[in-house]
């Protein structure tokens with residue numbers, strides 16, 4: 651392409667971008683999240699995709715704390731703080747009240763992994779079983795971050811937290827990460843999916859999909875936390891991508907309990923690429939037989955995910971874990 655033609659085509663693209671309406675920003679900037687917080691970016695993307703006609707029930711946790719330091723709020727939609735344990739129940743009540751008033755505003759429920767996998771699970775389960783029209787979003791940063799990095803049932807096996815320190819007895823967390831999306835899908839809800847803040851196109855697409863469905867829907871968003879994972883703020887997206895590309899965090903969709911979609915991995919990466927990037931796994935890189943055993947164990951878990959969900963991609967797919975990398979504004983993929 652000649653130089654004049656190239657600059658002409660750029661000018662046309664810029665003019666087109668300017669004509670497009672600004673995306674709705676339901677979560678304003680200026681809140682108090684840490685630098686590079688995956689949860690903050692994930693919530694912003696969810697709000698952009700969900701649009702303005704929503705109400706939120708937000709469980710206690712980092713997202714609630716950093717967005718609403720009294721008397722300020724970063725939310726531009728009706729938003730309610732629930733207890734740690736009852737975001738599902740509060741959302742169910744909001745949905746029932748709106749329905750009684752003949753309103754179609756969609757209710758979203760937000761919680762961290764502690765608020766979802768552990769303490770809020772009962773109210774989430776009840777909300778889904780009763781069939782409320784609620785999109786429940788779990789921002790999964792794999793520990794109770796807001797209160798100082800305690801392990802949750804989402805914390806990966808062998809990760810170090812303040813309540814699963816590595817030592818003579820064990821190499822970090824002894825137990826496995828709970829498979830929450832399968833447990834949720836076992837409620838036979840219309841739609842349950844995993845996604846990652848490192849794959850914004852996939853994330854937005856799944857929010858839009860869930861918004862269109864009448865009934866309970868669930869999204870688990872893998873959300874790196876620099877403070878708890880021992881990474882730099884600017885590494886959040888790269889680390890989040892590695893979780894997916896190694897197979898440790900599979901991106902899947904389940905409809906009425908059946909697996910209906912996966913994000914294929916073009917070239918699975920070794921789990922050590924992901925683990926060595928984070929302080930919470932640094933004890934696995936000492937010269938000790940237990941550390942070597944745990945590395946093998948974690949690789950086996952990733953291989954198991956790849957085999958179970960059929961994640962291994964074939965050839966060069968535009969929509970696999972590498973192709974989806976090339977994202978343009980408005981989620982349009984480049985060729």
Ligand SMILES: Cc1ncc(C[n+]2csc(CCOP(=O)(O)OP(=O)(O)O)c2C)c(N)n1
Pocket residue numbers: 689710711712713734735761762763764765766789791793794795796797802
């Ligand atoms: C019943 C109850 N127990 C404990 C707490 C203290 N608490 C507040 S937030 C929090 C951790 C939240 O963890 P998570 O849900 O994973 O969200 P994150 O902060 O990691 O985003 C805890 C333990 C509480 N508010 N209520």
Ligand code: SF4
Pocket residue numbers: 682683684685686687688689690712713716791795796874875876877878
């Ligand atoms: S502690 Fe982690 S989840 Fe909480 S605001 Fe900081 S980066 Fe985000």
